[in-house]
């Protein structure tokens with residue numbers, strides 16, 4: 001089995017991994033912000049409902065959640081199950097939105113009340129205060145925990161193989177079962193390493209960009 | 216004529232009554248200082264003036280307009296309150312500068328945002344923004360920071376930060392500028408530069424309400440001084456009366472304690 005054949009096969013799988021990564025990121029970030037606002041709502045029932053859901057999602061394994069999203073509909077309503085990739089995406093987006101929401105909440109709550117009040121006293125509207133004053137400070141605070149979480153997401157995409165989504169680990173395992181080749185599995189690690197390396201550089205760049213002020 | 220009047224202001228937090236019927240009035244171009252022991256409600260009073268707290272009852276009148284009347288819900292709408300705040304400026308004890316903006320931008324930001332409501336803004340955007348920037352530079356020069364326009368707050372000393380905060384509050388031309396212990400978060404050697412700026416504003420007939428623990432300064436800068444204790448005004452009058460020859464027993468005790476420390 002030639003190196004290039006393995007590489008192309010693994011690249012196929014890695015494309016799926018990246019698809020899960022990017023779609024999860026694009027959907028879970030805004031959803032997480034929304035969830036964060038709900039968990040800080042002044043309306044108590046909404047706050048408790050949100051906190052309970054976040055607790056359940058963060059308190060159970062992502063792998064279990066993927067299995068439930070994929071097999072659940074069939075078992076419970078005898079309905080059609082979702083396509084594999086879609087099911088994985090639904091689980092990832094929900095799971096990561098919960099984690100992101102906690103990071104957003106921590107970031108937003110860490111900004112002192114004085115910042116809001118300074119804006120209020122200067123006649124700013126609520127949205128001006130949020131977008132012109134609070135947001136960038138929150139972004140600066142959450143870049144380090146976010147980069148951790150996002151790098152974890154890269155590696156978590158491999159959990160989708162529990163429902164046979166053909167991501168890179170799945171493809172690598174196929175070489176074991178079909179050709180008794182173990183090295184493609186180790187080789188697959190390189191893809192993760194490179195990708196995480198690029199992300200690390202990106203986040204370091206972002207941190208540097210935001211280092212002109214202190215919060 | 217009084218530019219500011221407060222009538223019978225009450226404010227409680229839960230079951231703690233903090234303000235128990237405050238009456239005060241201040242003439243245009245004059246300086247009021249408020250003194251009193253910790254927990255007497257001075258900060259709460261300033262926060263009520265700036266609508267950061269809503270009084271439970273009472274009236275606030277500025278230049279003859281009733282800005283706030285606890286009995287009239289029409290004076291308490293959120294959108295109205297935002298405009299009414301512009302009658303007041305507030306300088307916080309802890310500065311509260313916006314860390315991501317330079318000194319100059321801290322001063323100009325609010326005015327730039329307000330400008331967007333102006334119908335002329337679209338047409339004369341460039342000129343208007345340039346004017347705001349010029350005004351901001353002039354204000355920073357006025358507080359002695361003409362050479363620090365592009366510094367970020369964390370690059371400035373506490374005294375410098377507080378002077379930026381004063382310039383920021385002045386940028387919107389408030390009728391009444393309020394200070395809540397503007398020097399108590401500062402090292403002793405930095406209080407002087409801030410007090411000097413406030414002093415110079417007083418000389419320019421800026422109407423101000425200043426809460427302070429600096430007795431000598433309170434005496435020096437004030438046209439009228441109020442002594443507050445436990446949520447009520449105990450005594451008020453010109454400094455030579457309230458500080459030098461107080462009538463009330465509680466004022467005497469407070470000043471006595473002050474001299475001893």
Ligand SMILES: Nc1ncnc2c1ncn2[C@@H]1O[C@H](COP(=O)(O)OP(=O)(O)OP(=O)(O)O)[C@@H](O)[C@H]1O
Pocket residue numbers: 228231233251252253254255256257258259260
């Ligand atoms: N948001 C709040 N919730 C509950 N109690 C409050 C709140 N704000 C102030 N208080 C209480 O009101 C009382 C007066 O507080 P305030 O800050 O107005 O006093 P102060 O005269 O400014 O004191 P200091 O000289 O220490 O600044 C205090 O007992 C304080 O605990």
Ligand SMILES: [Mg+2]
Pocket residue numbers: 257258259395396
């Ligand atoms: Mg206070």
